[in-house]
Amino acid sequence: MSTTMPIPRLIHLDDYISVLGEPEVAELRALASQLQGRTVQMVNSTAVGGGVAEILNRMVPILQELGLAIRWDVITGGNDFFEITKAFHNALHGGRYDMPPESFDVFLAYNEQNLARLQMEGEFTVIHDPQPVGLIKARRNHEGHWIWRCHIDLSQPNPLVWQFLEPWVNRYDGAIFSSPEFSRQLSIPQYLFYPCIDPLSEKNRDLEPEFVRGVLERFGLDPMRPILTQISRFDRLKDPVGVVRAYRLVKRYFDCQLVLAGGGASDDPEGEAVLAEVREVAQGDPDIHILNLPPWSATEINALQRGSTIIIQKSLREGFGLTVTEALWKKKPVVASAVGGIPTQVIHKHTGLLAHSVEGTAYQIRFLLSNPAIAAKLAEQGHEHVREHFLITSNAKRYLTLFLHLVGNP
Numbered sequence: 001m002s003t004t005m006p007i008p009r010l011i012h013l014d015d016y017i018s019v020l021g022e023p024e025v026a027e028l029r030a031l032a033s034q035l036q037g038r039t040v041q042m043v044n045s046t047a048v049g050g051g052v053a054e055i056l057n058r059m060v061p062i063l064q065e066l067g068l069a070i071r072w073d074v075i076t077g078g079n080d081f082f083e084i085t086k087a088f089h090n091a092l093h094g095g096r097y098d099m100p101p102e103s104f105d106v107f108l109a110y111n112e113q114n115l116a117r118l119q120m121e122g123e124f125t126v127i128h129d130p131q132p133v134g135l136i137k138a139r140r141n142h143e144g145h146w147i148w149r150c151h152i153d154l155s156q157p158n159p160l161v162w163q164f165l166e167p168w169v170n171r172y173d174g175a176i177f178s179s180p181e182f183s184r185q186l187s188i189p190q191y192l193f194y195p196c197i198d199p200l201s202e203k204n205r206d207l208e209p210e211f212v213r214g215v216l217e218r219f220g221l222d223p224m225r226p227i228l229t230q231i232s233r234f235d236r237l238k239d240p241v242g243v244v245r246a247y248r249l250v251k252r253y254f255d256c257q258l259v260l261a262g263g264g265a266s267d268d269p270e271g272e273a274v275l276a277e278v279r280e281v282a283q284g285d286p287d288i289h290i291l292n293l294p295p296w297s298a299t300e301i302n303a304l305q306r307g308s309t310i311i312i313q314k315s316l317r318e319g320f321g322l323t324v325t326e327a328l329w330k331k332k333p334v335v336a337s338a339v340g341g342i343p344t345q346v347i348h349k350h351t352g353l354l355a356h357s358v359e360g361t362a363y364q365i366r367f368l369l370s371n372p373a374i375a376a377k378l379a380e381q382g383h384e385h386v387r388e389h390f391l392i393t394s395n396a397k398r399y400l401t402l403f404l405h406l407v408g409n410p
Contacts, residue, residue, distance in 0.1 A: 011200050013065055016393055019199050024393060031400040032066035038403065040070040041122030045085065045131035047074045048295035049263060050233065051195055051322040052128050052151055055395070058198035062396050071122070075114040075132045080106055085131045086270060088165075091158035092130070093237060093317035104164055108134055124403050126176075133168045145406040148172040151195065151319045153340040154182045173406065178320045179341045191402060194344065195320040196395040197329060197386070202298040204329055207306055215303035219259075219289055226256040226369055229308040231301055231323045232315075233262050234274040234292070239314045239337075241281050242358050244288065246314065249362035251287075254369050261291040261304055305330050310368055310375070314361050315339055325390045328352065328382035333375035335364040345390065351382035 017025050042060060044052050056072050063070045077085075084103045091097040111134030120138035127135055128149045136146055148169050154162070154177070166184070169175060174189040183190050197204055216223050228247055232238040240260050247258040260278060263271075275292055282288040293300060305311060311327035311334045318340030325345055327334050334352035336342045346352035353364040368375040 011061070013062065015200055019387070019391070020393060028066060028393060028397055028400070031397065031404065032063075032068065035400065035403055035407075036067040038068055038124065038407075039122045040068050040124045040126070040403070041120065042070070042072045042126050042128065043075065043118070043132050043135060044072075044128035045075050045077075045082075051320065054197075054201075054203070054322065055195060055392070056128075058201055058392050059196075059395060059399075062392065063399065066396070066400070073118055075110075075118075075135075077110040077114075077131075081110040088130050088161050089152065090237070091161040092152050092154055092165075094153075094156040095158065097158045097160050111135060111137075124406065126399075127172070130165055133165060136168060136171045139171075145403075146172045147174050147176060147191075147402070149176040149193070150182065151178060152182070153179070153317055153319050154184055157184075174402075176402075179344060182319075182341075191398075193395060193398050194390055195322055195325070195341070196390050196392045197322055197325045198392040199329060203302050204326060205302070207299075207303055212303045212307045215300055216307045219291060219304070221257055221259065221289060221307070223307060226254055226309040227259060227307060228256055228310050228312055228365060229259040229261065229304055230312040230314065231261050231305060231326070232313070234260075234271045234278060236270070236274055237315060237317045238262075239316050240274065240278045242316075242361070243312055243314050244278065244281050245358045246312070246361040246365065247288070249359065250365050250369070253366055256309075256369070257287045257289065259289045259291065259304060259308065261289075261293055261301065263293045263295060263297070302326075302330075305332060308332060310335060310365055312361065312365070313337065313342060314355070314358075315342065318342055321345065324352075325386055328379070329386045329390075331379040331383045333368050333379045334382065335361055335368065337361075345385065346382075347385070350378070351385045352378055 013025055042056055046053050060070055060072045084099055084107050087099045115135055115138055123144050125146045126149050129151055139146055170187045172188055174191055176191045176193045177183045178195055213223050221227055230243050250256055279290055282290055305327055311332045313321050313324045313336040315337050320341035324334055324336055324342055334346055335355055336346045338354040338356055346354055348354045355361040355364050
């Protein structure tokens, strides 16, 4: 069955004053005062794993505390459905689409099943990504306000998949994208919302140095030698094999260690195969640490990032890359691919370094290891960049502003 997610109450709005200052929190309350009691429904395809679930897990309680009547629902489906939607995901990022023609019918059939189970009654309904896009059929007589939130890089989508999805998207009142480059020619308004992190979450809050060191040692890492880390799902578009190759080029010059840490998401059936590929290419090197972590490992991921010397994000395609945001917030120097939403975060030679290949990634890592003062300056500037643009409170403000706009323009 489709699942309605419980809304955790872990933190309160006033807790953010120490990070943002009182005026920012007061502005959120002022915006929300005009939306008291309005109903909001968020729908996506997974409760754990991936950036969308992480954002909703923190966003929903904030909007609830601000006085909106909000619920979060997660659709369900069989393995065939998630194999199709994973193929959609890869194709929308510009890859091939090799599924049989009837896959589109299977996709729509699962949307119909979820439609029968869900109560779609929100005044504001936000549908996240392609998996539940067909739920727009629940709308009757143009009631309510429906928004499609796309977290995917649609700059070069596979035409076959996009032609199937586009008529569904055009039935919404608007679409939200993570970068101007991701938008498409649509008949509906489009909005720019950067993804975000919660600075007070288990994954991002401050940790004691002793705890960080303990986590490193528990995973067999030597805190006295440089640690290169990529935190990502085991997904070919994250190019973990390419990270291993870059590390080996760096290893010729620096006695460093590599961490590839991540896990799977319930809507990603390829994870185990990619994990096996990574283990095979890393075989025989005791300084490569491949950590397949469960979904409840946020604190361990936090510690791994804080204990690392350099954070890598060598994606081949990327929606936004919240692991980059997390690393910048923790004042870590970042080397990342110049793809998707990453250049919005990593401004080359200002908040981090960008690369375009395995060799380029290795070169930039070597440069930072050789120039720790420059690495520290980039890290400080990256932290400020995140504070100004990519925190959960900024995202909440954008949603409140959008809802007010929709109310004023029914």
